[in-house]
Amino acid sequence: MATPQxxxxxxxxxxxxxxxxxxxRWYITAIRRSELADYFEPVGGTMVIRPYGFSLWENMQAGLDQRFKATGxxxxxxxxxxxESFLRREAKHVEGFAPEVAWVTNAGGEELQERLAIRPTxxxxxxxxxxxxxxxxxxxxxxxxxxANVVRWEKRTVFFLRTTEFLWQEGHTAHRTAEEAQEETMRMLGVYADFAETDLALPVVxxxxxxxxxFAGADATYAIEALMPDGKALQSGTSHFLGQNFARAFDITFLDQDGERKLVWTTSWGMSTRILGGMLMAHGDDSGLILPPKVAPIQTVVIPIPARSDEHTSRVSDAVSRVIKELTAAGVRAEADWSDKRPGWKFNEWELKGVPLRVEIGPRDLATDHVTLVRRDTRDKEQVGLTAVAERAHQLLGEVQTSLFERARSFREANTHTVDDYERFKEVMQEQRGFIRAYWCGSAECEARIKEETRATIRVIPEDAEAEGPGVCICDGRPAPVRALFAQAY
Ligand SMILES: [Zn+2]
Structure with a gap:
């Protein structure tokens, strides 16, 4: 993504x-205008998450938190x-994080004897x-x-995707055996994938x-990767099998059933506000954001249409109050826009903010006890009887959620290329990007050369990669066990 404007x-x-x-420009402007976030220019790399953006994050947190608790x-x-001495104990860890750590060297008017890192993890x-x-x-x-919040120093800022300070969760677990730790690593990768697909309507590999x-210090790192509309991949969550590296560095041992003292096996896994940015990029359109109903702060906005007479005006406002009450009772997060702006202005504003469903209540519809429902994603309009609004809204929100996911999945399918020829690989990466499934021999040299020549990196070796059987490396023609998933990445 280019420098924000x-x-x-x-x-x-x-x-x-x-x-x-x-x-x-679309991304930055939509976020700013919909009041999700704002830059904090005095400190480059930082941003503020405004109340509308924060309630979106809170809904995402709730969806994840509930899954974490359900898995113990x-x-x-x-x-x-x-x-600093902590970071230094695991050699690869400090090496990996050193370039982006912010240090506290002075506090309370004195120089510290040991400098303190503001946690990068x-x-x-x-x-x-x-x-x-x-x-x-x-x-x-x-x-x-x-x-928590973590700090990783960034020179460029892009709302949610790249910021010096960001919010996330980090899970850290310790286990008796390698198998249990490996199981946990995969379980949490599954939790992330389920959350991304079910709650954010974001299909992931x-x-x-x-x-x-x-990850610096891990024996194995697993990730979920989503394809963005510009054909670039967004790493959206990672789960690490840390082996006994941190157990050794911090002397984490336990007395086992057999009376022997052993090192534990650890994992860590994290998902950040970055995926919020990915979700916004995936679903929006020319009119603004489109928020998946499961996490949208406001799922349904109710717009009163002004009437000419006082009698009609009071009918409209009675109906609005009643509809809000029924929607709320049905578990729909609903709000009425009573501001004195014109209805057309309000329609645009709430479309920009990505509210998945709009209810218009005006004197003409009310004459036959009807209201109008408008979906944000398709803009389909329908008239619904006043008494059936809550039920129909509930149904439509479910349909919006499903169709956002389907749309994103079709996009990904249409933009996933199976390629066996390196010239073709370069062409795809230059012209249309997207995911490329191509055989890779496993050598770091080929991986580096492909990155150098096409800016594409191996996002993951997909978990179903083995099904296709072996082939030859796209880069040097050597035998290759599986196809890797390549893309240019955020
Ligand atoms: Zn190769």
Whole structure:
């Protein structure tokens, strides 16, 4: 995504995903105008999530949190500051994170004896405490999640996708055996995929990262990847099998049933506000955002249409109150727009904000005890009897949710190419992008060369890759076990 530009007033720039700069302008302007977020210019890389954006994030959090709890995890909160010596204990970890760490060197008017990192991630702090809390096999598994902010220094900012400070959750677990830790790693990848597809209507590919793309300090990293409208991939959640690397670095041991002291096996997994950005990019259109009903702060907005006489006006306002009450009772997050703006202005405004369903209530429809329902995604209009609004709204919200997912999935299918020829590979990446499934021999050299020549990286080795059997590497023709999934990435 190109350097963000901000526009005020006037038409929203079209969501033209074929042109990078125009797509980027649409994204930034839609977010700003719909009051989801704003940049904080004095500190480059940072942003504020405004109330409308934050209630969207809260709904996403709720969907994830409920899944974490259903799989046995508990929430806790760990400190923001990580002593430098902690980060240094796991060699690959510090090497991977060093370039993006922000340090506190001075506090309370004094220079600190040891500088403190503002957490870029919390494996080391969890490791420190797990070594105290875990003594016996009876203490395992330890399954803790924290909702927190982290800091990874960024030179460029793009709302939600790339910010220096961002919100996320990080799960950290410790297990008795490698198998249990591996199972947990895959379970949480599954939780992420289910959340992305069910709640955010965002189809994802699951798979394993190559060594080059692995989390610093992990034995294996798995990810879910979504395809954005401009043909670039967005890594939307990661789950890491950490082996015994952090157990060794922080001396996390337990007395096993056989009386022997052993190192635990750990995992970590995280999903951030980044996926919120991905969801916005995937579903919006030229008129603005389209929010999936499951997470939309307002699922249905009710617009009163002004009437000429006082008598009709009071009929309209009675009907609006009644419809709001019934929608709320049916579990629909509904709000009426009583502001004195013209109805046409309100329609545009709520379309920009992505509210999935609109109810228009005016004197003409009310004469026959009807109201008008308008879907945000298709703009289909229908008249519904006053007493049936809640039931029909509920149904339509379900349909919007499903069709957003189907639309995104068809887009992904249409933009996933199976390619066996390197020239063709280059052509696709230059002209239309998207996902490319191509054989890769497994060498870091081929991976680096492809990246260099096409800007495409291996997003994952998809979990179903083996089904197709072996082939030859697209880059150097050597035997290749499976097809990898390539794309240019955010
Ligand atoms: Zn190769």
């Amino acid at each position: 901000v526009e005020f007033g006037g038409q929203l720039p079209p969501k033209d995903a074929s042109a990078g700069e125009s797509f980027s 995890h508990k929430n806790a909160y760990f400190p923001l500051f990580v002593p 919390s494996e080391t702090i969890f490791g420190h405490f797990y070594s105290k809390w875990i003594q016996s096999w009876r203490d395992l598994p330890m399954l803790i999640n924290q909702w 699951r798979g394993e990262k190559t060594a080059a793309e692995r």
